[in-house]
Amino acid sequence: MAPMLERFVSPGKGNGLQAKTKIRRGVLITSTEPLAYCVSNKWAREVCHHCFTRCETLLRCSQCKTARYCNAACQKQAWPGHKKECRCLCNLLPRRPTDSVRLSARLIFTLLNPPQSNSEELYSIDEHKSHLDLMPEQKKEGLSELAAMLELYMQKEIPDLKQRMTSELPLSCRETLSIIAKVTCNCFTISDGELQELGVGLYPSLSLLNHDCRPNCVMVFRGTELQLRAVQDINPGEELTISYIETLSVTEDRQKQLEDQYHFTCQCQRCSSRDQDGVMLSGREDAWRQLKEALSRLEGLQSESNWRELLESCSDLLTNVGEEVPDENLYKLKITDMALDASVHLGRWEEALSFGVKTLPAYRLYYPDPHPVHGLQLMRVGKLQHHLGCIEDALGSFKEAFKILKLTHGEDHPLTADLMMKMEECRSEMDLQPSS
Numbered sequence: 001m002a003p004m005l006e007r008f009v010s011p012g013k014g015n016g017l018q019a020k021t022k023i024r025r026g027v028l029i030t031s032t033e034p035l036a037y038c039v040s041n042k043w044a045r046e047v048c049h050h051c052f053t054r055c056e057t058l059l060r061c062s063q064c065k066t067a068r069y070c071n072a073a074c075q076k077q078a079w080p081g082h083k084k085e086c087r088c089l090c091n092l093l094p095r096r097p098t099d100s101v102r103l104s105a106r107l108i109f110t111l112l113n114p115p116q117s118n119s120e121e122l123y124s125i126d127e128h129k130s131h132l133d134l135m136p137e138q139k140k141e142g143l144s145e146l147a148a149m150l151e152l153y154m155q156k157e158i159p160d161l162k163q164r165m166t167s168e169l170p171l172s173c174r175e176t177l178s179i180i181a182k183v184t185c186n187c188f189t190i191s192d193g194e195l196q197e198l199g200v201g202l203y204p205s206l207s208l209l210n211h212d213c214r215p216n217c218v219m220v221f222r223g224t225e226l227q228l229r230a231v232q233d234i235n236p237g238e239e240l241t242i243s244y245i246e247t248l249s250v251t252e253d254r255q256k257q258l259e260d261q262y263h264f265t266c267q268c269q270r271c272s273s274r275d276q277d278g279v280m281l282s283g284r285e286d287a288w289r290q291l292k293e294a295l296s297r298l299e300g301l302q303s304e305s306n307w308r309e310l311l312e313s314c315s316d317l318l319t320n321v322g323e324e325v326p327d328e329n330l331y332k333l334k335i336t337d338m339a340l341d342a343s344v345h346l347g348r349w350e351e352a353l354s355f356g357v358k359t360l361p362a363y364r365l366y367y368p369d370p371h372p373v374h375g376l377q378l379m380r381v382g383k384l385q386h387h388l389g390c391i392e393d394a395l396g397s398f399k400e401a402f403k404i405l406k407l408t409h410g411e412d413h414p415l416t417a418d419l420m421m422k423m424e425e426c427r428s429e430m431d432l433q434p435s436s
């Protein structure tokens with residue numbers, strides 16, 4: 001682990017990570033490969049199960065017919081980790097394990113045959129919290145079902161699983177239920193540069209990172225490698241934090257999500273001051289309540305990719321009710337974003353651009369620190385402007401996006417490289433235009 005951070009006891013939060021040195025905004029604090037990981041079922045056909053590259057044509061494992069790879073090299077490198085899993089997958093066919101079952105099995109295989117060079121971890125799986133004592137019964141039941149599925153999945157490959165777990169694994173890892181609970185509480189979602197969620201992984205040392213609703217660090221992935229970067233200047237001894245959840249929501253909702261999912265009450269500065277709640281809920285309440293209530297139906301249309309109906313509903317709401325509410329209102333912002341998404345999918349570029357432009361002041365307001373979501377939104381707007389021939393505007397948006405993404409993703413990230421190329425394209429197109 002890089003020498004910029006160290007483990008410490010964070011007052012009121014238990015274990016945490018703190019800065020050992022002064023860390024400037026944008027600095028790569030550490031990068032690490034997962035102890036265990038897998039592509040999520042949703043993306044199993046489109047993403048290489050070894051390197052997480054998205055690819056149109058992937059080679060399929062001839063045995064389990066589940067794992068897919070870019071090429072023979074990826075398949076070969078994946079084989080030592082996939083070999084046992086492959087037989088489990090075959091045994092379960094035609095059923096498929098859930099993502100957390102598949103990841104838990106991978107973790108158990110790793111724990112039973114630990115790699116030699118893992119002494120640098122700051123935090124062991126044994127120390128990971130399962131939070132079983134804090135969970136409501138219903139959630140525990142759900143996890144028990146997953147644990148039963150895990151046992152069934154591994155049964156043929158390791159018939160004496162319980163025995164081996166008891167004799168070879170640390171005390172807190174001997175039950176499949178506690179493994180499942182540890183995995184669900186501590187796994188990270190692995191996303192691509194554009195924040196599309198592709199899979200799940202365990203990065204034990206970074207599980208020490210505590211949450212803050214205005215964090216000083218951000219995680220970005222390159223393939224399966226997790227990169228942690230500072231988004232604020234950090235002093236020695238200061239705690240390093242990330243956000244476990246989408247920060248674009250009001251205090252009450254953030255706290256509820258953190259309690260349900262992570263079993264703690266957030267006491268960060270943003271929660272104590274309820275900073276931004278007022279502006280997120282600005283405008284006439286009876287109007288924004290209508291927008292808020294429409295959200296779940298609209299999200300349904302979005303997940304069904306019903307773009308035509310989604311765009312129609314969003315446009316109706318924004319014209320009839322949205323006028324009563326400022327653009328910064330959280331629910332109006334969410335609906336404007338969905339309208340943007342729908343119009344992009346329908347190829348209605350001008351509409352898309354007008355929705356995109358409307359969201360930018362709110363993004364600027366709600367993401368005071370560099371944040372990938374803000375950078376990506378600017379990039380999206382820039383691409384629309386470019387496509388519609390507004391080259392100068394596009395270059396302006398790309399430049400703003402670059403200011404953010406070079407800090408959150410780093411200048412050598414493929415996404416940032418892609419952005420730099422777009423800026424170059426704009427510059428050369430402007431040189432070609434006759435001056436007026």
Ligand SMILES: [Zn+2]
Nearest residue numbers: 048051070074
């Ligand atoms: Zn690959």
Ligand SMILES: [Zn+2]
Nearest residue numbers: 061064067086
């Ligand atoms: Zn296979």
Ligand SMILES: [Zn+2]
Nearest residue numbers: 213266268271
């Ligand atoms: Zn908070």
